Amino acid sequence: MCIFCQIVKGEIPSYKVYEDDKVLAFLDIKPVNPGHVLVITKEHYPNIEETPIAELNAVISAVKTIGRLLKDKLAIAGYNVTENNDPVAGQEIPHLHFHVIPRQAGDGNKPWLQAEYGPGEAEAVLKKLQD
Ligand code: AMP
Ligand code: ZN
Numbered sequence: 001m002c003i004f005c006q007i008v009k010g011e012i013p014s015y016k017v018y019e020d021d022k023v024l025a026f027l028d029i030k031p032v033n034p035g036h037v038l039v040i041t042k043e044h045y046p047n048i049e050e051t052p053i054a055e056l057n058a059v060i061s062a063v064k065t066i067g068r069l070l071k072d073k074l075a076i077a078g079y080n081v082t083e084n085n086d087p088v089a090g091q092e093i094p095h096l097h098f099h100v101i102p103r104q105a106g107d108g109n110k111p112w113l114q115a116e117y118g119p120g121e122a123e124a125v126l127k128k129l130q131d
Helices: 003-009 052-073 121-130
Strands: 016-019 023-027 035-043 078-081 095-103
Touching: 003 023, 003 035, 016 035, 016 052, 023 052, 035 052, 052 078, 052 095
Parallel strands: none
Antiparallel strands: 016 023, 023 035, 035 095, 078 095
């Protein structure tokens, strides 16, 4: 059984922040910033495509609740919502979870390296997506 399933079952302790019938939210043990919350489905699904839409709706609704809570109670200026989908994207725990990461101005966390498309590259990608 995966570690998040064990947390859902109460076999491993967690700092629980929010719970409903489909969703559990708890503090990430290794936060990017204090108040970093993981929002998970209570059922085990490995990634977004495997997760039924009703469960995804419940998760994103809980993400909104957590975001409001963090802003109200921790006086944060904003937050990032991320979901590492599959190992190549940095997913370490194969149980769907969204990260809600508190941000403050000047905290130094830049999530993504970006680059311009080369000539014709955007058009080629778009063609593949549309074919
Ligand atoms: P990911 O790389 O998207 O799979 O993220 C997994 C996250 O789970 C990491 O940020 C870990 O710090 C966090 N994590 C791992 N074990 C636990 C645990 N027992 N309780 C809370 N967070 C955990
Ligand atoms: Zn699991």
